[in-house]
Amino acid sequence: MKPETLERLLLRHGDDIERWPAWYRFAARRLLSQSTEARELLALARREDRQLRQAMSPQALPPELLQRLERIPAQFPRPATTPTAPSRGEQRSLLRLGTAWALACGLSGVLLGSSGWLSVGVDDNALAMLAFGSAGESDISLEDLP
Amino acid sequence: MDAAGSEAALLARVAGGDASAFATLAESHGARVLALARRMLRNEADAQDISQEVFIRLWQQAGGWESRGARLSTWLHRVTTNLCLNHIERVQKRSVPMNDAATEIQDPAPPVDEHLSASQRESALHRAIEALPTRQRAAMALFYSAGASTAETAQAIGLSIKATESLLVRARKTLRRQLATLEEVRT
Numbered sequence: 261m262k263p264e265t266l267e268r269l270l271l272r273h274g275d276d277i278e279r280w281p282a283w284y285r286f287a288a289r290r291l292l293s294q295s296t297e298a299r300e301l302l303a304l305a306r307r308e309d310r311q312l313r314q315a316m317s318p319q320a321l322p323p324e325l326l327q328r329l330e331r332i333p334a335q336f337p338r339p340a341t342t343p344t345a346p347s348r349g350e351q352r353s354l355l356r357l358g359t360a361w362a363l364a365c366g367l368s369g370v371l372l373g374s375s376g377w378l379s380v381g382v383d384d385n386a387l388a389m390l391a392f393g394s395a396g397e398s399d400i401s402l403e404d405l406p
Numbered sequence: 407m408d409a410a411g412s413e414a415a416l417l418a419r420v421a422g423g424d425a426s427a428f429a430t431l432a433e434s435h436g437a438r439v440l441a442l443a444r445r446m447l448r449n450e451a452d453a454q455d456i457s458q459e460v461f462i463r464l465w466q467q468a469g470g471w472e473s474r475g476a477r478l479s480t481w482l483h484r485v486t487t488n489l490c491l492n493h494i495e496r497v498q499k500r501s502v503p504m505n506d507a508a509t510e511i512q513d514p515a516p517p518v519d520e521h522l523s524a525s526q527r528e529s530a531l532h533r534a535i536e537a538l539p540t541r542q543r544a545a546m547a548l549f550y551s552a553g554a555s556t557a558e559t560a561q562a563i564g565l566s567i568k569a570t571e572s573l574l575v576r577a578r579k580t581l582r583r584q585l586a587t588l589e590e591v592r593t
Contacts, residue, residue, distance in 0.1 A: 318441035333425035
């Protein structure tokens with residue numbers, strides 16, 4: 261390794277050689293033991309990185325923010341947990357209930373339909389209007405849709 | 407119990423609804439989350455709001471936390487970075503378009519003949535950091551303020567390690583140039 265390489269590595273990985281990839285660490289240590297220029301480069305990088313660390317060191321949490329964070333559990337309840345799948349026994353009961361309900365609905369529909377109670381007086385023209393709409397009168401355009 | 411083990415135990419308690427364990431985690435990680443948000447947003451109120459949002463997510467999602475070797479801090483930093491980037495994008499859409507170059511301070515270096523006090527040098531450095539583009543600022547804050555490794559920084563920003571190294575190199579070059587100028591002024 262040459263001093264120029266060390267300089268590039270200091271820019272890429274910072275001044276803490278212990279955190280460098282193993283191969284670079286090994287080569288850098290060897291260079292540092294032999295070259296004054298390399299040691300000066302490291303000293304300069306350390307001085308600059310120390311200043312950067314100081315400038316960016318986190319400050320204590322402001323008390324009002326800490327209080328806001330501590331209130332989170334009371335203020336923001338967790339969303340309901342995902343429902344678990346029903347057991348086999350529960351599945352059989354639900355299936356029986358669902359079948360009975362569907363049969364009852366079907367039978368009621370047939371009875372009401374045959375008695376004529378469900379007629380609402382909608383003619384074919386009105387249904388066609390509803391189906392195709394009228395572009396000029398529509399309040400909602402495609403652009404309004406989410 | 408080591409630090410990772412005690413953190414996992416705290417997280418398990420948080421998952422079980424323990425508010426005091428949550429407060430402990432908020433206290434130990436809050437300052438770093440806030441520092442990162444401050445660096446990225448350059449606005450105290452927004453940074454505090456984002457920090458709160460990060461911890462709301464922690465509280466609400468703690469039950470589904472699976473470490474798989476990842477540290478909680480990495481997850482927190484990633485959520486913070488994403489929320490900040492979304493916030494910046496929203497603000498930029500609302501206001502006059504501005505890019506980082508436009509906000510860059512013209513010449514953060516003071517006149518050479520001026521004798522600078524320590525606090526003036528410090529604020530010049532702060533201005534130089536704030537003038538960095540958003541992702542460079544985020545990378546620097548994660549590396550120097552949160553103590554993240556390059557790999558953790560990359561994970562938090564959502565970039566490859568190579569791309570993150572490139573961000574760090576550019577940011578360091580800019581700031582070291584600035585520090586060298588400030589050093590020259592002092593001598």
